Amino acid sequence: MPEIAELDPDDDPGLREFFDVEQAAFRADHPHAVLRTFPQLLQMVRRPSSYSRRTLLVARDAGRIVGTADLALTVEDNLHLAHVQVGVHPDARRRGVGLALHDELVRRARSAGRTTLLGEVNQPVEGDPSPAFRFATALGYAVVQEEDHHVLSLPVEGARFEASPGVPEGYEIVTWRDRAPDDLVEAYAAMHTQMGRDAPSGEVDHQPVEITVDRVREGEQRTAEAYDQVVAVARRRSDGVFGGYTLVYLARDADYVIQDDTLVMPEHRGHGLGMALKVAMLRILAAEHPERRLVHTWNAVENTFMQRINRELGFTPVERELEMQRRDADA
Numbered sequence: 001m002p003e004i005a006e007l008d009p010d011d012d013p014g015l016r017e018f019f020d021v022e023q024a025a026f027r028a029d030h031p032h033a034v035l036r037t038f039p040q041l042l043q044m045v046r047r048p049s050s051y052s053r054r055t056l057l058v059a060r061d062a063g064r065i066v067g068t069a070d071l072a073l074t075v076e077d078n079l080h081l082a083h084v085q086v087g088v089h090p091d092a093r094r095r096g097v098g099l100a101l102h103d104e105l106v107r108r109a110r111s112a113g114r115t116t117l118l119g120e121v122n123q124p125v126e127g128d129p130s131p132a133f134r135f136a137t138a139l140g141y142a143v144v145q146e147e148d149h150h151v152l153s154l155p156v157e158g159a160r161f162e163a164s165p166g167v168p169e170g171y172e173i174v175t176w177r178d179r180a181p182d183d184l185v186e187a188y189a190a191m192h193t194q195m196g197r198d199a200p201s202g203e204v205d206h207q208p209v210e211i212t213v214d215r216v217r218e219g220e221q222r223t224a225e226a227y228d229q230v231v232a233v234a235r236r237r238s239d240g241v242f243g244g245y246t247l248v249y250l251a252r253d254a255d256y257v258i259q260d261d262t263l264v265m266p267e268h269r270g271h272g273l274g275m276a277l278k279v280a281m282l283r284i285l286a287a288e289h290p291e292r293r294l295v296h297t298w299n300a301v302e303n304t305f306m307q308r309i310n311r312e313l314g315f316t317p318v319e320r321e322l323e324m325q326r327r328d329a330d331a
């Protein structure tokens with residue numbers, strides 16, 4: 001049976017081997033996965049954020065890493081939660097490696113007082129359930145949230161832009177890169193807080209968190225180590241109030257774009273701002289990042305508003321991402 005151990009964040013070759021095995025495990029049956037990059041992994045374990053801490057575990061067989069696990073614990077909010085992830089190299093599956101790693105994650109989560117475990121698994125759009133889904137189900141996890149993973153090939157045909165309505169009357173689009181201007185950052189933080197409250201999250205046992213300016217600034221700084229960021233905001237001309245935003249990450253040395261949050265604030269809904277923001281962002285990508293070939297985005301299956309916008313823009317679903325949860329009481 002493989003030996004389970006914590007990986008020392010200062011172990012350079014160990015981290016590289018961890019990364020390679022994690023990539024092999026997730027790519028094997030998850031062809032569209034957007035995975036963390038090596039610089040990101042280094043940052044997570046060597047310079048953790050102020051808001052969460054992370055432990056990496058490995059399963060070694062005859063000295064070689066065959067499985068990886070990741071435990072992420074928030075330190076200020078949601079102290080009942082543990083985020084878990086397990087990956088086993090395709091050559092080492094169905095021998096109990098995943099189970100042994102998971103047992104150790106559970107032991108550590110419990111000793112940190114956590115009572116709910118949360119993990120993400122992929123599921124093909126059609127066909128048999130993924131190994132990850134079968135594994136999580138066998139371990140007593142239940143699906144609490146479903147998202148479609150959509151992709152859009154770039155460049156987008158010009159005709160699609162011409163057909164889309166422009167910026168709604170009374171609004172203008174303001175954009176920035178990497179760091180929100182000081183005079184706008186408070187209003188920007190408030191939109192992130194709203195995003196945490198409004199984005200559909202199914203039965204996930206997570207309490208929304210207030211996103212302070214400090215959190216925004218730390219996030220911007222940490223993200224800038226691995227990604228360029230572009231933000232587009234809809235601002236009401238009459239009073240300068242923000243009506244919504246959209247945010248993308250551009251991984252360095254890669255040809256894809258991660259389209260993250262898109263939010264329209266409650267009192268600004270119904271004017272077409274969601275579509276206007278996304279079109280504005282696609283225009284920026286076409287003009288300033290013509291080397292990018294694909295946009296990835298994720299939408300809750302019940303978020304009909306965002307699903308419709310994405311379909312109209314030409315996004316197509318490539319897989320489902322399932323949030324799976326197990327409470328100690330259910331174990």
Ligand SMILES: CC(C)(COP(=O)(O)OP(=O)(O)OC[C@H]1O[C@@H](n2cnc3c(N)ncnc32)[C@H](O)[C@@H]1OP(=O)(O)O)[C@@H](O)C(=O)NCCC(=O)NCCS
Binds near residue numbers: 139
């Ligand atoms: C999910 C994963 C970690 C399982 O690793 P593993 O070492 O093969 O899992 P185990 O051998 O410990 O399996 C434990 C139990 O899970 C279930 N299971 C795991 N893989 C399964 C599969 N392909 N089909 C059916 N059941 C499966 C079985 O009940 C199994 O017990 P059994 O072999 O006695 O029947 C591995 O398939 C993987 O790395 N997938 C890609 C990474 C990923 O998506 N991880 C997300 C999980 S957070």
